[in-house]
Amino acid sequence: MPELPEVELARRTLARVLERGRITAARSDDRLVSPGAPGSLEPLVGARAVAVERRGKQLRIALAAPSAGGASLLVFAHLGMTGEWHEAKTSAPPLRHEKVRVDVGARSLRYTDPRRLGRFVVAKEDTKAWRALGPDALADGVDAKALHAKLAKRRRTVKEALLDQKILAGIGNILAIEGLWRAKLDPRSRADRLTLADVRALAKGLRDAIAFQLRQLEKATEPKYVNMGGENPFRIYGRAGKPCPRCKHTLAKIVLGGRGTTFCPSCQRRI
DNA sequence: AACGGAACCTGAAAGC
DNA sequence: TGCTTTCAGGTTCCGT
Numbered sequence: 001m002p003e004l005p006e007v008e009l010a011r012r013t014l015a016r017v018l019e020r021g022r023i024t025a026a027r028s029d030d031r032l033v034s035p036g037a038p039g040s041l042e043p044l045v046g047a048r049a050v051a052v053e054r055r056g057k058q059l060r061i062a063l064a065a066p067s068a069g070g071a072s073l074l075v076f077a078h079l080g081m082t083g084e085w086h087e088a089k090t091s092a093p094p095l096r097h098e099k100v101r102v103d104v105g106a107r108s109l110r111y112t113d114p115r116r117l118g119r120f121v122v123a124k125e126d127t128k129a130w131r132a133l134g135p136d137a138l139a140d141g142v143d144a145k146a147l148h149a150k151l152a153k154r155r156r157t158v159k160e161a162l163l164d165q166k167i168l169a170g171i172g173n174i175l176a177i178e179g180l181w182r183a184k185l186d187p188r189s190r191a192d193r194l195t196l197a198d199v200r201a202l203a204k205g206l207r208d209a210i211a212f213q214l215r216q217l218e219k220a221t222e223p224k225y226v227n228m229g230g231e232n233p234f235r236i237y238g239r240a241g242k243p244c245p246r247c248k249h250t251l252a253k254i255v256l257g258g259r260g261t262t263f264c265p266s267c268q269r270r271i
Numbered sequence: 272a273a274c275g276g277a278a279c280c281t282g283a284a285a286g287c
Numbered sequence: 288t289g290c291t292t293t294c295a296g297g298t299t300c301c302g303t
Binding site for chain 1: 294295296297298299
């Protein structure tokens with residue numbers, strides 16, 4: 001469950017296994033693959049991945065299919081709220097909540113997703129969802145001027161605007177919360193009221209939050225997903241009611257755009 | 272084009 | 288203890 005850093009880790013896992021060779025088996029449960037019925041990942045068998053890319057929270061796997069004269073095939077994968085990719089031996093039994101598996105010889109990729117909000121789309125060209133994505137917050141960086149121009153068109157709160165993947169691809173609820181706290185900006189501030197200086201601080205806050213989260217994941221012994229077991233690594237996410245790590249004021253929690261939002265009413269400035 | 276809200280799903284944790 | 292409610296890292300669709 002993924003925000004940009006977790007999806008980037010998933011991308012690396014997929015790339016590591018898929019570069020070993022041709023796909024020897026692929027199957028999917030139920031409703032996750034669209035359009036089509038269960039088992040519609042079948043066309044992947046015999047294909048070889050030529051690129052595993054990520055944009056925001058979306059993954060795109062480009063495949064060269066042996067049948068159809070080497071025609072190219074694209075698989076778009078999104079992890080929803082609870083999707084995870086794991087590497088396993090092909091001989092290993094299914095994992096709990098396993099919904100998709102892709103085997104490459106002796107190695108196997110297992111996709112688990114208890115809530116089933118993830119999606120797979122097999123297509124010949126880019127999907128509308130992929131094309132609509134804004135710049136990737138990690139690969140393209142966070143450009144303050146461009147971000148400022150986009151936020152200037154939004155009258156909702158900056159927190160809600162940040163969750164729109166057209167503005168910046170890859171920012172999720174946690175990164176928005178953490179980035180705003182690092183930038184000392186109140187999440188309720190109206191997006192179009194932020195000055196360029198505010199947005200510069202926000203851009204830095206987001207960059208730092210992403211880098212921090214990525215490092216946390218990279219240094220974990222096994223590619224563990226943030227927040228699953230162990231202690232909360234975040235500055236303020238999940239810490240409502242506790243003291244702000246910066247000014248010690250009690251952290252508050254509200255709902256913005258239907259999502260829980262933790263912030264410090266004292267040191268995050270409302271614009 | 273942008274907005275606000277419901278809908279899609281299940282499981283873990285908190286509340287009573 | 289056991290039943291009920293709430294909440295969770297995301298997107299999409301729909302009527303304004």
